[in-house]
Amino acid sequence: MSPARAMVQDANGAAAAAKPLANSSKLPKEVSDCTYELIESVAQFLLDRVSIRPKIGIICGSGMDGTTGCLADALTDSTSFPYETIPYFPTPTVPGHMGRLVFGYLGDVPVMCMQGRFHYYEGYPLWKCAMPVRVMKLVGVTHLLASNAAGGLNDKYRVGDIMIIKDHINLLGFAGNNPLMGPNDERFGPRFPAINRAYDVNVRRMAKQVATEMDINNITHEGVYSVVGGPSFETIAEIRMLGALGVDAVGMSTVHEVITARHCGMTSFAFSLITNKSVTDYESYEEPNHEEVIDMGKQREPVLKEFITRLVKKIEDDRDE
Numbered sequence: 241m242s243p244a245r246a247m248v249q250d251a252n253g254a255a256a257a258a259k260p261l262a263n264s265s266k267l268p269k270e271v272s273d274c275t276y277e278l279i280e281s282v283a284q285f286l287l288d289r290v291s292i293r294p295k296i297g298i299i300c301g302s303g304m305d306g307t308t309g310c311l312a313d314a315l316t317d318s319t320s321f322p323y324e325t326i327p328y329f330p331t332p333t334v335p336g337h338m339g340r341l342v343f344g345y346l347g348d349v350p351v352m353c354m355q356g357r358f359h360y361y362e363g364y365p366l367w368k369c370a371m372p373v374r375v376m377k378l379v380g381v382t383h384l385l386a387s388n389a390a391g392g393l394n395d396k397y398r399v400g401d402i403m404i405i406k407d408h409i410n411l412l413g414f415a416g417n418n419p420l421m422g423p424n425d426e427r428f429g430p431r432f433p434a435i436n437r438a439y440d441v442n443v444r445r446m447a448k449q450v451a452t453e454m455d456i457n458n459i460t461h462e463g464v465y466s467v468v469g470g471p472s473f474e475t476i477a478e479i480r481m482l483g484a485l486g487v488d489a490v491g492m493s494t495v496h497e498v499i500t501a502r503h504c505g506m507t508s509f510a511f512s513l514i515t516n517k518s519v520t521d522y523e524s525y526e527e528p529n530h531e532e533v534i535d536m537g538k539q540r541e542p543v544l545k546e547f548i549t550r551l552v553k554k555i556e557d558d559r560d561e
């Protein structure tokens with residue numbers, strides 16, 4: 241079998257094969273096999289093959305991580321690693337999630353970008369879904385920015401709106417499932433991390449400034465996200481329960497990534513694209529579906545790309561001050 245290869249884009253955006261990579265090894269089966277040293281070796285594998293040193297890591301959610309025109313394609317001087325070429329990395333199984341880790345410049349800011357993420361419903365345990373966040377940390381990333389697609393419960397939200405996440409309700413955690421379960425390595429973070437300030441207030445302030453500058457305040461909100469396991473969408477009774485709990489939008493990701501990021505001291509920020517309105521009425525014939533989720537992501541791609549590009553610049557400028 242030929243060795244796996246990373247793809248490098250030249251100045252015209254044409255893909256070219258970079259130097260051969262070592263064959264990917266098998267994924268750790270247990271959380272106890274996914275040691276600090278193993279994550280360190282994955283980070284080193286990447287650092288050996290890229291020259292840029294990103295401090296911002298981006299996870300693109302459904303609709304933003306597809307083929308042409310997506311955020312990762314906007315990166316310049318990019319080097320891209322299909323997930324199957326990275327040792328110990330999981331591979332995504334969801335339509336619309338590409339499965340590449342891309343290093344490059346967004347505007348003039350070096351970033352690394354996950355084009356496709358891992359969800360619990362794909363059959364991976366949460367610690368494995370969130371493992372790339374620890375890789376980002378050991379690559380040197382200090383800020384995690386995550387996007388997702390979500391169903392809107394809040395009456396004020398319309399399809400296509402953006403919700404800056406100010407807090408979450410971790411329903412998977414309520415059911416005894418958390419990415420930090422299992423042995424804890426203090427080199428990542430403490431056994432019992434605080435999570436009440438998970439969504440950084442300063443970055444949220446910058447994001448609201450960006451919304452004002454882009455004149456999209458009318459479609460931008462701040463609210464509470466809740467994660468469910470999926471892959472089935474919610475029943476009407478479940479949506480009504482979530483509404484009563486104070487949830488503004490519901491999805492199937494992000495929370496395990498943010499918990500893992502906060503555990504290892506990364507600053508985190510996340511937002512939802514409201515791709516569908518949650519159905520609350522037993523008389524309604526509407527049904528959510530993944531195709532509308534992907535379509536809305538594609539429609540909003542230019543706005544979200546600009547939103548993230550401007551935010552990344554603000555974070556970098558803020559760091560320099």
Ligand SMILES: O=P(O)(O)O[C@@H]1C[C@H](O)[C@@H](CO)O1
Pocket residue numbers: 300301302303334357359387388389390470491492493494529530533
């Ligand atoms: O990865 P995200 O959270 O953006 O994807 C959401 C949840 C499911 O994976 C999918 C449902 O359409 O969209």
Ligand SMILES: Nc1nc2[nH]cnc2c(=O)[nH]1
Pocket residue numbers: 389390391392468470472473474490491492515516517518528533
């Ligand atoms: N759980 C859930 N995830 C989504 N992702 C996009 N829309 C939805 C939704 O309505 N519910």
